[in-house]
Structures are given as structure tokens and as C-alpha cells.
Amino acid sequence: MSVVTHTRPLAKMAAPMVSRAVGVSSVRAFSGTPRAQNKVTVVGAAGGIGQPMSLLMKLSGKIDHLSLFDIVNTPGVAADIGHCNSKGKVMGYKGAEEMAASLDGSDVVVIPAGVPRKPGMTRDDLFNTNASIVKGIAEQCAKSCPKACFLIISNPVNSTVPIFAEVLKASGVYDPAKLMGVTTLDVARAKTFVAENQGMDVDKVEVDVIGGHAGTTIMPLLSQVKGANFTEEDIKALTHRIQFGGDEVVKAKDGAGSATLSMAHAGAYFAEKVLDGLNGVKGIKECTFVESPLTSAPFFASPCTLGTEGVSEIHGYGQLSPFEQTLVDENVPALVKMAQKGIDFVKNN
Numbered sequence: 001m002s003v004v005t006h007t008r009p010l011a012k013m014a015a016p017m018v019s020r021a022v023g024v025s026s027v028r029a030f031s032g033t034p035r036a037q038n039k040v041t042v043v044g045a046a047g048g049i050g051q052p053m054s055l056l057m058k059l060s061g062k063i064d065h066l067s068l069f070d071i072v073n074t075p076g077v078a079a080d081i082g083h084c085n086s087k088g089k090v091m092g093y094k095g096a097e098e099m100a101a102s103l104d105g106s107d108v109v110v111i112p113a114g115v116p117r118k119p120g121m122t123r124d125d126l127f128n129t130n131a132s133i134v135k136g137i138a139e140q141c142a143k144s145c146p147k148a149c150f151l152i153i154s155n156p157v158n159s160t161v162p163i164f165a166e167v168l169k170a171s172g173v174y175d176p177a178k179l180m181g182v183t184t185l186d187v188a189r190a191k192t193f194v195a196e197n198q199g200m201d202v203d204k205v206e207v208d209v210i211g212g213h214a215g216t217t218i219m220p221l222l223s224q225v226k227g228a229n230f231t232e233e234d235i236k237a238l239t240h241r242i243q244f245g246g247d248e249v250v251k252a253k254d255g256a257g258s259a260t261l262s263m264a265h266a267g268a269y270f271a272e273k274v275l276d277g278l279n280g281v282k283g284i285k286e287c288t289f290v291e292s293p294l295t296s297a298p299f300f301a302s303p304c305t306l307g308t309e310g311v312s313e314i315h316g317y318g319q320l321s322p323f324e325q326t327l328v329d330e331n332v333p334a335l336v337k338m339a340q341k342g343i344d345f346v347k348n349n
């Protein structure tokens with residue numbers, strides 16, 4: 001069922017055009033002409049996520065020009081990855097003075113820059129440091145590659161995506177179809193844990209994860225997993241594990257950071273899907289955190305179709321179980337607050 005279809009730019013659209021109706025299946029539709037788009041820049045490329053993610057992107061052979069930017073160490077990372085015998089040129093750029101060159105002409109910019117969590121920290125505890133890092137990166141992106149797709153990994157995603165949007169808006173270059181918070185790791189965890197629990201083939205499990213990317217705002221839709229048969233206990237335990245899977249890694253790493261390798265895999269996968277969409281591959285649907293009219297939260301993750309101009313369609317989340325509906329009802333106010341925190345940060349800094 002298509003509820004609302006509207007033309008771009010979404011930035012100019014009045015606040016949510018659809019009610020929080022359950023069962024909404026399609027609320028945004030765009031179209032465009034396929035063209036080759038193949039420069040990807042990784043900002044934060046020398047970090048725990050940045051390095052393995054850049055390696056996976058290089059190995060994909062799908063990227064003509066992989067540009068690696070960081071404030072440290074990128075010449076070495078680029079020289080190293082550049083020796084891998086897969087298609088594509090790799091260039092390294094270091095420091096503020098080289099940032100514009102790294103971003104220039106980018107079709108996709110993936111951003112895992114900033115500090116990660118230590119044991120006992122929530123993603124929101126990273127706000128003070130990462131908010132200014134992300135704001136600075138957004139300011140340069142607005143100047144150097146305003147038409148790129150921006151994929152935000154830096155936490156807290158629930159606030160950094162709104163920060164990025166505000167900066168682009170202030171520069172008059174915001175396109176909501178091209179700004180995405182990366183929630184792919186939540187989907188990866190959901191698929192992995194559900195497959196284990198149900199004895200299913202992990203390659204065939206599909207789980208949508210909606211909401212945001214922090215604690216209980218991560219909401220897996222287990223009632224919609226085809227072929228699964230969960231007990232109520234399973235649902236509670238799995239939901240909790242998917243929501244707090246990141247903490248398992250933070251605890252196990254014991255002060256050495258948060259998820260990097262699984263995030264690198266998820267980030268490279270999602271970037272490749274965005275690139276495929278830009279290049280005209282049809283039927284790509286992935287969960288991502290975008291400006292969304294589905295709830296009263298300005299940004300919300302749900303399944304989205306990726307097309308030649310970024311997100312071409314935001315899909316609804318279908319029929320929720322009472323357990324899932326309660327989660328949504330309880331977590332939308334937190335998402336509103338976290339988005340507002342990001343917006344206020346840009347206004348006041």
C-alpha cells in the first residue's frame with residue numbers, strides 16, 4: 001500500500017506527512033537516470049573501523065577511486081591497501097589541509113571518524129567529542145562534495161545524523177535522500193543471533209531493525225521473520241541481545257574500543273549497496289536511519305529502497321506485535337530528544 005508519494009526536495013517538505021500508522025508500506029518515491037558513480041571517500045580511514053572497512057571496499061573491486069582521509073596515518077594505510085591486487089585506485093590524504101582534495105568529486109562519503117566507547121559508556125557519552133568532529137566534517141563536505149551520499153557511522157548516530165543535516169541545511173545543500181545513518185551492524189547482529197537461535201541458514205534470514213542506533217532505540221522486528229518460531233522468552237532475550245550486542249564487544253575488548261571488524265564488514269556492505277543503487281541496480285532495500293515521516297521522531301531507521309539519487313523510498317514497518325509496538329511507543333520520545341540534542345548543538349556552536 002502506497003500511502004504518500006512526494007517529489008523532492010524533502011528538506012522543504014512540511015513535517016511528517018504520514019501518521020504513525022502501522023502498516024505504512026511506502027512513503028517516499030523518487031526516480032533518476034543511472035550513471036557510473038565510483039569515488040568513495042572514507043573519513044576516519046586510519047581508525048579501528050576505517051582500516052578494515054577500506055580494505056574490504058578495495059577488495060570489492062567495485063570502486064574506481066577509494067580516497068582515504070584521516071587526521072593521522074592515512075598515507076601508510078593507503079600505500080598498504082593500494083598494493084592489494086583488486087580494481088581501483090587508492091589515495092591517502094592526511095590533515096585538515098588535505099581534506100578538501102580527499103572529498104572533491106566524491107559520490108559516497110563514509111564517516112567512521114571519532115572516538116569509540118570504553119566499558120561502561122553509552123553511545124551518548126561520546127556526544128561531546130564526536131559532535132564537534134562530525135560538525136567539522138559536515139562543514140567541509142558541504143563545500144567540497146555537496147551532492148555526495150553521506151553515510152554516518154560515528155556515534156551517537158541518533159544525534160550525529162541530525163547534526164550533519166543541520167550543517168548541510170545551513171549551507172543550503174541538504175538532500176535528505178542522501179544522508180543515511182549506518183544501522184547495518186544492528187541488522188547483521190539480528191540475522192546472526194536469530195539464525196543461531198532458530199537453527200536457520202544465516203544467509204537466508206531476513207530481519208528488519210527499525211528506530212535508531214543506541215540501546216533500546218534499536219528495535220528488531222522479530223514477529224516478521226519468515227520461517228521463525230520464537231517463544232516469548234526468545235523474543236525478549238533476542239531483542240535485548242540485538243539492542244546491547246555492541247556492549248558484548250566493548251566488554252570483551254576491555255578498554256580497547258568497540259566493534260570494529262563487524263562494523264567494517266557492515267559498513268563496506270552498506271556502502272556497496274548505496275553505490276549499486278546510485279549506479280542503477282534495481283530493487284536494493286536496506287534498513288537505514290534517515291529523515292523520516294513514519295513517527296514523530298525526525299529521523300528514524302526503517303527499510304529503504306536505495307536508488308540513483310540515494311534513498312528513493314522509505315518503507316513503513318508493517319504490522320507490529322504488541323511487544324514491538326510498545327518498544328516503538330517507548331523509544332520514539334528518546335529519538336526525538338537525541339535528534340534535538342544534535343540540532344541544538346549546531347545552533348549553539
Ligand SMILES: NC(=O)c1ccc[n+]([C@@H]2O[C@H](COP(=O)([O-])OP(=O)(O)OC[C@H]3O[C@@H](n4cnc5c(N)ncnc54)[C@H](O)[C@@H]3O)[C@@H](O)[C@H]2O)c1
Nearest residue numbers: 044046047048049070071112113114115116153154155263
Ligand atoms: N554505527 C555503528 O554501528 C557503529 C559501530 C561501531 C562503532 N561506531 C562508531 O564509529 C566511530 C569510530 O570507531 P573506531 O573504533 O573506528 O574508532 P578509532 O578511534 O579506532 O578511529 C577513529 C578514527 O577517526 C579519526 N578522526 C578523529 N577525528 C577526525 C576528523 N576530524 N577527521 C577525520 N578523522 C578523524 C581518528 O584519527 C581515528 O583514526 C566511533 O564513534 C564509534 O562509536 C559506530
